[in-house]
Amino acid sequence: MSKCRSCGEPAVIDLPRHNANFCSEHFIQLCRRQLSKAISDFDMLKPEDRVLVAVSGGKDSLALWDMLVEEGYQADGLYIGLGIGEYSDESGAITRKFAADRQLKLIEIDIRDEHGFDIPTAAGVTGRSPCSACGLSKRHIFDEVAKREGYDVLATGHNLDDEAAVLFGNTLRWDVEYLRRQAPVLSAGSGFGKKVKPLVRLTEREMAAWCVVRGIDYVVEECPMALGNKHLAYKDALNALDATSPGTKASFYLGFLDRMRPVLEQSAAIDAPSSCPTCGAPAATADQACAFCRLVDSASGHEPIPVRMVLNKKARKMFDAQWGSQDGN
Amino acid sequence: MIVRLRQPSREVEVRGDRPARAILLELGFAPEAYIVICNGTLVPSDTILREPDSVELRPVISGG
Numbered sequence: 439m440s441k442c443r444s445c446g447e448p449a450v451i452d453l454p455r456h457n458a459n460f461c462s463e464h465f466i467q468l469c470r471r472q473l474s475k476a477i478s479d480f481d482m483l484k485p486e487d488r489v490l491v492a493v494s495g496g497k498d499s500l501a502l503w504d505m506l507v508e509e510g511y512q513a514d515g516l517y518i519g520l521g522i523g524e525y526s527d528e529s530g531a532i533t534r535k536f537a538a539d540r541q542l543k544l545i546e547i548d549i550r551d552e553h554g555f556d557i558p559t560a561a562g563v564t565g566r567s568p569c570s571a572c573g574l575s576k577r578h579i580f581d582e583v584a585k586r587e588g589y590d591v592l593a594t595g596h597n598l599d600d601e602a603a604v605l606f607g608n609t610l611r612w613d614v615e616y617l618r619r620q621a622p623v624l625s626a627g628s629g630f631g632k633k634v635k636p637l638v639r640l641t642e643r644e645m646a647a648w649c650v651v652r653g654i655d656y657v658v659e660e661c662p663m664a665l666g667n668k669h670l671a672y673k674d675a676l677n678a679l680d681a682t683s684p685g686t687k688a689s690f691y692l693g694f695l696d697r698m699r700p701v702l703e704q705s706a707a708i709d710a711p712s713s714c715p716t717c718g719a720p721a722a723t724a725d726q727a728c729a730f731c732r733l734v735d736s737a738s739g740h741e742p743i744p745v746r747m748v749l750n751k752k753a754r755k756m757f758d759a760q761w762g763s764q765d766g767n
Numbered sequence: 768m769i770v771r772l773r774q775p776s777r778e779v780e781v782r783g784d785r786p787a788r789a790i791l792l793e794l795g796f797a798p799e800a801y802i803v804i805c806n807g808t809l810v811p812s813d814t815i816l817r818e819p820d821s822v823e824l825r826p827v828i829s830g831g
């Protein structure tokens with residue numbers, strides 16, 4: 439049995455990128471250090487900040503909420519009911535239990551109650567991909583709630599793997615504008631609140647391990663809309679590289695932060711956006727509603743479209759294996 | 768021995784008395800994309816798994 443690098447006790451996890459194994463106590467310590475380093479390197483949070491954590495019921499956001507509370511931050515949760523069939527029912531229940539067990543404050547927004555549509559319906563009606571309709575809606579609602587409830591910062595559970603996959607995609611397309619905007623902190627301004635990603639130095643595997651070690655129950659089954667998407671293909675590719683040369687994924691992303699971001703920051707800034715005539719949120723042009731208001735406009739009040747109907751053939755097969763096809767949802 | 772897999776949740780029969788890592792590779796899974804839970808606790812991927820251990824190989828990758 440392998441031993442902890444720090445204390446020699448039996449290890450619970452091997453971390454090839456650190457070329458070492460760790461016991462639960464020293465693994466927890468390592469994660470905390472990585473969290474603190476990200477927070478201080480990028481001036482993410484001040485001790486007195488009121489933090490709103492965007493929680494989905496998945497491992498990353500629950501681990502983040504747990505870590506921030508442990509570090510003494512005043513952190514409340516925001517859960518958005520996206521109306522994605524059983525997946526949403528299960529993730530909502532898990533998130534509520536997490537908050538109740540720890541007596542934490544959880545704000546819940548049900549997108550159908552508040553805006554009259556759900557994600558499968560929005561995707562079906564507009565022809566957008568579900569993840570694009572979903573991402574756009576979540577960003578809008580996060581901003582809106584953080585502003586309305588007076589939070590200083592919104593924290594999301596994006597981890598190193600998420601950021602490395604996005605970076606990989608942006609680089610493959612040489613999308614300079616997206617590369618410029620890919621940062622662990624987005625400061626407040628032009629209608630947006632401050633947003634931070636404190637988990638950028640921690641991998642997806644480390645966050646799953648954190649949850650198991652800390653006894654956090656999270657939704658392990660994947661959102662059905664993610665099945666077979668491009669983001670997953672990029673992650674697979676990076677993990678394949680990591681298998682032959684451990685640490686490649688981390689140095690790809692952390693090297694970008696250290697050495698490429700300063701170069702990008704010096705180049706020209708993006709124009710400040712105007713604001714949406716309907717809701718006041720930032721929009722590309724002043725005479726047109728923002729992307730979220732346009733989504734609401736086309737999808738709100740539409741008869742609900744079941745999850746299964748908006749999946750492609752391959753994703754539908756995977757969906758049936760995971761959730762069963764009987765209930766048609 | 769039987770191991771539990773997820774996404775979707777299912778069970779498969781594999782040969783035991785081997786490190787978890789070897790089983791992951793045989794199943795075509797990248798070790799960086801999985802954690803190994805043996806009898807309810809997290810274990811490193813060089814842990815030898817054998818009957819009657821209750822084992823879950825849990826994927827950690829999410830697509831959102």
Ligand code: SF4
Pocket residue numbers: 557568569570572573661662663664830831
């Ligand atoms: S996988 Fe896509 S649809 Fe599902 S929660 Fe994530 S962004 Fe939304």
Ligand SMILES: [Zn+2]
Pocket residue numbers: 442443444445446447460461462463464
């Ligand atoms: Zn130790």
Ligand SMILES: [Zn+2]
Pocket residue numbers: 714715716717718719727728729730731732
């Ligand atoms: Zn608007």
